[in-house]
Amino acid sequence: MLISNLEIIPDRKVVKHLGLVQGSSVRAKHVGRDIMASLKNILGGELVGYTELLSESREEAMDRLKAQAESIGANAILNVRFSTSSVAQGAAEIYVYGTAVVLE
Amino acid sequence: MIYQIIWVLALLVVGYIIGTYLERKHYRSILKREEALRSLPVVASKYLPEDGVSYQQTxxxxxxxxxxxxxxRFLATLHNFFGGRVTSYESLLDRARREAMLRMKSQAASQQASLVLNVKYETASIYKGSGSNIGSVEVLAYGTALIPKST
Structure with missing residues (x-):
């Protein structure tokens, strides 16, 4: 599965366009991370727990994106975009979307 | 009452000393790593270079x-009252963007990429909606790395 945020792939033609595919994941942090985060809110600096949390949930959203694209028979996802929103305190939604295509 | 004021003052002093130290340390590290990764170009263009080399992309x-x-954060609250440039958040966002870019570049460099195309930034404030101050931001930088095919 080729995932790219470009719209064209060199030397390969798009033979079939399958429309938009998407994947999303909502994660909340656990209490230990929250305590560390409130300490870091006083001292400043990187919130390592949050960085990990968000990259994990991004991985999961991308897995779902891939699974959806595979289920409709695509072999590549082009023009992939990421989007983040926070739905509740401490929980973040990661949303990934792109165009599923069949490359020759 | 008096204890509360002392507590807030103590937090301000601790936050100022450690926060300034951590920020300087972070900027030193950013400058050092930016120097090391300068040879890898990062472009916002969508089009591939027409140099005849065939690339694999990821x-x-x-x-x-x-x-x-x-x-x-205390300073930012004051700025919110009087208006003007909120310098304390400017440096926060600057650090976050440069750090995210460096992590993306080092991931690309570890895969022997020669160029990163179509770079996009995505910013989210994590505490949004919780009623408190902005405080912390998450920045994601992503792009397509071009790896020359070794044929």
Whole structure:
């Protein structure tokens, strides 16, 4: 599965366009991370727990994106975009979307 | 009452000393790593270079979450009242963006990429909606790394 945020792939033609595919994941942090985060809110600096949390949930959203694209028979996802929103305190939604295509 | 004031003052002093130290340390590290990764170009263009080389492409990304310290948040509250440039958040966002970009670049460099195309930034404030100050932001940088095919 080729995932790219470009719209064209060199030397390969798009033979079939399958429309938009998407994947999303909502994660909340656990209490230990929250305590560390409130300490870091006083001292400043990187919130390592949050960085990990968000990259994990991004991985999961991308897995779902891939699974959806595979289920409709695509072999590549082009023009992939990421989007983040926070739905509740401490929980973040990661949303990934792109165009599923069949490359020759 | 008096204890509360002492507590807030103590937090301000601790936040100022440690926060300033951590920020300087972070900037030193950013400058050092930017120098090391300068040879890898990062472009916002969508089009591939027409140099006749065939490339393999892969998605690379880097993310970071950074928080401001207590003292800077206090300053930002004052700025909110009087208006003007909120310098304490400017440096927060600058650090976060440069750090995310560096992580993306080092991921691309570890795969022997020669160029990163179509770079996009995505920013989210994590505490949004909780009623408190912005405080911390997450920045994601992503793009397509081009790896020259070794044929």
């Amino acid at each position: 998605l690379v990304m880097g993310n970071v979450t950074i928080s401001v310290d207590y003292f800077k």
